Structure formats: C-alpha cells, structure tokens
C-alpha cells in the first residue's frame with residue numbers, strides 16, 4: 001500500500017534537497033523512497049560539468065519510526081564526465097543523506 005507524497009514525509013528528513021517519492025508500509029517495516037533535487041554537478045576529478053547517466057538504487061537503514069524499522073530507498077543519481085581525457089567515466093551522487101557505500105543513513109549512525 002502506498003501513501004500519497006506529502007510534505008510531512010519530506011519533513012521527516014529535515015533535508016531541504018531530499019524529496020520523498022513514496023512511502024510503502026510492509027508487514028514489518030516502512031520503506032521510504034527518496035531522491036535529491038537535481039543540481040548541476042562537476043566531475044570530482046576534472047571539474048567538467050557532468051551529465052546524467054541513470055540511477056542506482058541504494059537501500060539504507062534508517063531510524064525506526066514508532067517502533068517500526070524504516071528503510072530508505074535512495075534513487076541515487078549516476079553522472080558521466082564529458083571530458084574524454086578524464087580518468088573518470090561515471091561517478092555516483094554524494095549527499096549528506098548517507099556516506100558513500102554506507103548502509104545506514106547519516107542520522108541512524110548519529
């Protein structure tokens with residue numbers, strides 16, 4: 001069962017550039033699907049403006065809500081560097097929501 005996207009769900013995160021796309025109540029947990037607001041991103045190696053290259057879903061464990069485990073499905077953006085001479089071809093989004101390759105949201109660690 002899915003609930004409509006609502007401002008209170010976005011407010012859960014207290015991160016103005018993270019939007020909640022869906023909240024699904026499973027038998028034993030909530031799954032909150034989120035994405036970040038699109039932004040211009042430069043390549044971390046050469047600084048050239050990158051283009052979008054699809055998404056990769058990352059499942060994070062978040063703080064329980066009302067005693068129910070919460071999982072965050074982050075639709076992480078993948079970017080591609082447009083500079084042919086650059087050693088980096090694609091790289092994934094970095095956000096305060098979670099550490100790179102982390103399995104917990106930042107606040108769950110805190």
Ligand SMILES: [Zn+2]
Pocket residue numbers: 043044045046047048081082083086087088
């Ligand atoms: Zn580059």
